[in-house]
Amino acid sequence: MRITLDNGYDMLEKAYKSHLLKNSATVDPSYFLKHDMSPRVNDIKIMTEEDQVIKIGVWLLKQPRIPNNFLSYYSEIRGAQILKNIKNIAEAQKTLQVASRSKLSTVRKPIQRLDKNDILTDIESCFVMCSSLLILFELEEKLMVKAIPDTSKRAQVFRELVSRPLAxxxxxxxxxxxxxxVGIIPLLPLLHLLSQNYARFHNLATNSIGDVQFDSLMRQLQVKCSSYVNEVIENLNEDTTKYVPPDGNVHPTxxxxxxxxxxxxAHRVTVTQHVLALTAPQGSNTNLLLPKLFARILSALGSMLKKKANIYDDPTLATIFLLNNYNYIAKTLADEQDGLLPAITEMNSNILSFYHExxxxxxxxxxxxxxxxSSVLKSVERIGEDKQMARQIMSTFVREFDQVLAQQTDYCISDPKMSSNVQTAVKNRIEKNYFHLLDICQRLHVFPQGIKYTENAFEMAIRNLFSSAKIN
Structure with missing residues (x-):
């Protein structure tokens, strides 16, 4: 009788294992390649047919037989399926990234080296694996509540199940x-995800039967991000490169x-709590860690720009260079979409006024x-009816005007509004006296063959200032 009962148990456990293997689903990776998963989690099926697994498992749990081999089957098969799904999702993510990159390369020249693109793909793959793992574990726990109602046994099976995919x-x-x-920026979404779900990952790793080094991973990620932040400041302070835009435009740095x-x-809380707080002095006001960092970086950037300006042989072009860069900084700070100004003004409320000055x-x-x-045109009031003086002043003006235009032909002010403002300032400085000179020369018929800079020609010349490579 006992042997018959044991044989019956064995048959049921084999049937249980068979149902697990047959019905453990390979999930559709597309569900996991979206950043907002919450509306679609319920659409994901991790078992094609779960009724038989639940019925057999619930019945076996009620039997006095020990050990329960079917629980080992569950942890082994379901853990392996989660691992398989994670690998499939990661591979689908990489395929999607490569396809997207290939599509972009058909419409524009690649601006990044292949190896950097591969690194970015690897980081994105890690992000997707981590976020997908949490979702798969959540779905598994929901299934286990029905499949293994015994709380203590369910907890033990889950500890075994999570070990391989989590590790x-x-x-x-x-x-x-x-x-x-690759720098800190691509790592921030990953750091944010892991820090937001730190308690969950930590508990999973701690309770897993395997040796899962999640806390070590977090520490390594935080330290690396912190080193990248310090590297940005060091690179600005120690920059010795000689490149400056030949037209005085905004420097790439x-x-x-x-x-x-x-x-x-965009990741202020994560950066403050999990990067800057690592090296902050004890007792520091954490709310000011990011504003203080921004102040240091902007100060280092300002020093670098002044050193770059000294590279120009033309001091006027050096001024245009600083004007472009200061204006770019001011506009970016004032852009509400970036959200920089509120963070920086916590440390320096006058930062925008400084750049405007x-x-x-x-x-x-x-x-x-x-x-x-301007000095040439100051003599206009003394011309009176003196044709010779009028001719001399106009000739001198044309020569000087041509020289300035030639010198500045490659100058660029990239912001159209700023360009227009400076053009207006130039115009206001010389237009009145020049038009007066033009009227005198026309009235006295000083240049019967015509004057080079008529009103229209003069205004066109002013409008063409700084137009070498405008960026809208």
Whole structure:
């Protein structure tokens, strides 16, 4: 009788295992490649048919037989299925990224090296694996409530089940974090995800039967992000490259630095609590950690720009360079979408006024390049009826005007509004006296063959200032 009962148990357990293997579903990766998963979680099926697994498991749990081999089958088969699904999702993510990159390369030249794109793909893959793992575990727990109603046995099975997929994801993420060098920005979404779900991951790793180094991963990720932040400041302070835009446009480092600040702002809580707090002195006001960092970075950027300006042989072009960069910084700070200004003004409420003052100083410094022409035109009031004097002043003006235009032909002010403002300032400085000179020369018929700079020609010349490479 006992042997018959044991044989019956064995048959049921084999049937249980068979149903598990047959009905464990390979999930559709597309569900997991969206950043907002919550509305679609209930659409994901991790078992094609769960009724038989539940019925057999519930009945077997009520029997006095020990050990319960079917529970080992559950943890082994379901754990392996989760691992398989995670690998499939990661592979689908990489395929999607490669396809997207290939599509972009058909419409524009690639701006990043292939190896950097591969690193970004690896980081995105880690993000998707971590977020997907939480979802798959959540779905598994819902199934287990029905399949293994006994709380203590369910907890033990879950500890065994999570071990392999969790260890795999943590190990793969550690490998990418430790071996890849891509900068802090691509790592911030991953750091945000792991920090937001720290308690969940920590408990899973601690309770798992395997040796899962999640806390080590978190520490490595935080330290690496912290080192990247320090590296940005060091690179600005120690920059010795000689490149400056030949037209005085915005330096690439200015744009990249402001993009960096915007990205940190988007992840302010994560950066403050999990990056900056690592090295902050004890007792520091954590609310000011990010504003203080921004102040240091902007100060270092300002020093770098002044050093870059000294590279120009043409001091007027150097002024245009500073004007462009200060204006770019001010506009970016004032952009509500980036959210930079509120963070920075917590440390320095006058930061925007400072840059506006710098812009005004640069504008006035640039206008000095027109002082020679202004001086020439000051003599207009003394012409009277003197044709010779009128001819001399007009000839001198044309020569000086041509020289300034030739010198500044490659100058660029990239912001159309700022360009227009400076053009207006130039126009206001010389237009009145020049038009007076033009009227006198026309009235006295000083140049019967015609004058080079009529009103229209003069205004066109002013409008063409700074137009070498405008960026809208």
């Amino acid at each position: 795999y994801v943590v190990l793969q993420t550690q490998k990418v974090v430790n071996e890849k060098d 200015t744009a990249s630095t402001l993009n960096f600040l915007s990205s940190l702002t 710098e812009i005004a100083t640069c504008t006035n410094e640039y206008l000095k390049s027109w002082n020679g022409i």
